[in-house]
Amino acid sequence: MFSQYFGHYLLNHELITREQLADVLEYQKSVHVKFGVIAVDEDFMTPSQVEEVHEKQKQVDKRFGEIAIELGYLSDDQVEVLISKQKQKHLFLAQALVDRGYMTIEQFSQALNQYKKENSLSDDQFEELKSGSIEALVENLLVDDHKSIYGKYVTLFAKNVIRFIDDQVHLEVSNAEVVQQDKWLVHQEILGESPLFTAITANEEVFLHIASKHAEEELTEVDELAKASVSEFLNLTNGIYLVNMSNWGVELNMKPQAISENAKVSGELTCIKVHTSFGSFQLLLSNQPNNISIVSSGSELLV
DSSP: OHHHHHHHHHHHTTSSOHHHHHHHHHHGGGOOOOHHHHHHHTTSSOHHHHHHHHHHHTTSOOOHHHHHHHTTSOOHHHHHHHHHHTTOHHHHHHHHHHHHTSSOHHHHHHHHHHHHHHTTOOHHHHHHHHTTOHHHHHHHHSOHHHHHHHHHHHHHHHHHHHHHTOSOOEEEEEEEEEEEOSSEEEEEEEEESSOEEEEEEEOHHHHHHHHHHHHTSOOOSOOHHHHHHHHHHHHHHHHHHHHHHHHTTOOEEEOOOEEEESOEEEEEEEEEEEEETTEEEEEEEESOGGGOEEEOSEEEEOO
């Protein structure tokens, strides 16, 4: 998940193009992370030292670690660390960018450090983010007053999108008083001492993608099965959330999920845009469900 976050950071700072980002996110699935990328990331070596080792490899049949030790750039212990770090998620993005020629190792390293600085991340927080910790990513995503209200739910929702819908996910947060839904709105209210309005809104194409992924079959029209599939995904997430909250000592219930077409949702809402490999949709949340208004051309209750 960090690849998507940092990839969009590079895109927003015009360090790569949208086409390049899409390319590397797909290409990184087959990437083998090389020692040089990890050595720079760990501050064991400089980019120029890495390039020197690569040049040596063109002359002798030796591994990167062997040459780096001979040149005095790495110790045996540091090579062992690099071996253990070779599967860290953020490095796959780095290697993909380098392999595709979109960035150098040095440019990637500089951008990574700038990202850490701009987000005021401690070393521990940064390591959690780079390791792909969804909890850390969500904590960094939400503002202070929203972390305690929505943090646990958004973390669970992100995990379920990755588990059941798509593993290329990037979240963006905004506040809105009125949301004009693209086409379809699935919503469900959680009741109790910590009430919550939850909803998914999507255009027809993305709605069908979500439905197809969750139903595990290709759906080509928004029929009852498609509606039930997306609604069940929201209901599944909310059901797990209720179990988690119960384990933390908070008992909650929920109303049946409902679906609306061409709806306008208003109230104090937190809107989370969920970017996936097949398009974007929104997760809508409010801890004041009684103040949420839904005006639609048509709606139905799904049980």
